[in-house]
Amino acid sequence: MELWFNQDGVSGEGMLESRIDSILIGEEEIRERVAGLGEQITQYYSEIGGDLIVVGLLRGCFVFMADLVRHIRYPLTVDFMAVSSYGDGTVSTGDVKIVMDLDASIEGRNVLVVEDIIDTGTTFKKILRMLNNRNPASLKVCTFLNKPSRRTHPVQIDFCGKDIPDEFVCGYGLDYAQEYRNLPYVGVLKQEDIWRVRTISQYLRKIMTRKDVDSSGSSARIFPEMLGCGFFLLPHIILQQS
Ligand code: IMP
Ligand code: MG
Numbered sequence: 001m002e003l004w005f006n007q008d009g010v011s012g013e014g015m016l017e018s019r020i021d022s023i024l025i026g027e028e029e030i031r032e033r034v035a036g037l038g039e040q041i042t043q044y045y046s047e048i049g050g051d052l053i054v055v056g057l058l059r060g061c062f063v064f065m066a067d068l069v070r071h072i073r074y075p076l077t078v079d080f081m082a083v084s085s086y087g088d089g090t091v092s093t094g095d096v097k098i099v100m101d102l103d104a105s106i107e108g109r110n111v112l113v114v115e116d117i118i119d120t121g122t123t124f125k126k127i128l129r130m131l132n133n134r135n136p137a138s139l140k141v142c143t144f145l146n147k148p149s150r151r152t153h154p155v156q157i158d159f160c161g162k163d164i165p166d167e168f169v170c171g172y173g174l175d176y177a178q179e180y181r182n183l184p185y186v187g188v189l190k191q192e193d194i195w196r197v198r199t200i201s202q203y204l205r206k207i208m209t210r211k212d213v214d215s216s217g218s219s220a221r222i223f224p225e226m227l228g229c230g231f232f233l234l235p236h237i238i239l240q241q242s
Helices: 027-048 062-069 122-132 191-208 220-241
Strands: 020-025 052-058 077-084 097-100 110-118 138-146 159-163 186-189
Touching (some): 020 027, 027 062, 027 138, 027 159, 052 062, 052 122, 062 110, 110 122, 122 138
Parallel strands (some): 138 159
Antiparallel strands (some): 077 097
């Protein structure tokens, strides 16, 4: 039996994988592509020379960047920025917020920005403009994945792991609602799970934030809603078992 929403780990290993429809990029292909990118980047900076700082955009970059820097045979330092644009959904809100800025100055240095995926380009456009204003010696872009068909804001990509079709993918650092980053491959999430996660979380949020629910959460008034939620979940539990 697999209850994918079970937080206690009772249903074990299959819980994560059972929500993946197909594998888009397997572990072997990831290794080859990251090694190839490392070689291209090494060659490029060996030719132009100078100081190199690799800037990762958290959180999506963390798996890819950890692998990538180990394939770059050129002296470098690393720094990170965190931006948010998606909330918990699958569609960009276009509202890009800088959550955490760089520690180091990039003035006069070669900057390589590392991203997990470039989709509409909204996020990147804003970040690149901001970094450019800090007068780096050069500013280059490396992304593991690219969805060219979704672009609304043109972005110059200097090093790209792979172009992919317009599908919402997760794994290898990429998330859906902050989950799945730990998958060792890039997978496509089951459509019904995108729908289920969104609907159930919205429903629960609505119930729990109602003004007539007291702070102890023990109000008898939420009972009918919880009962309704139970009936709503029951078919999914049965389906999971079959
Ligand atoms: P953009 O601003 O539309 O280019 O979105 C860039 C950011 O959206 C990426 O850094 C990801 O965090 C997220 N994103 C876009 N497409 C996907 C996807 O297919 N899976 C997971 N995250 C995605
Ligand atoms: Mg994300």
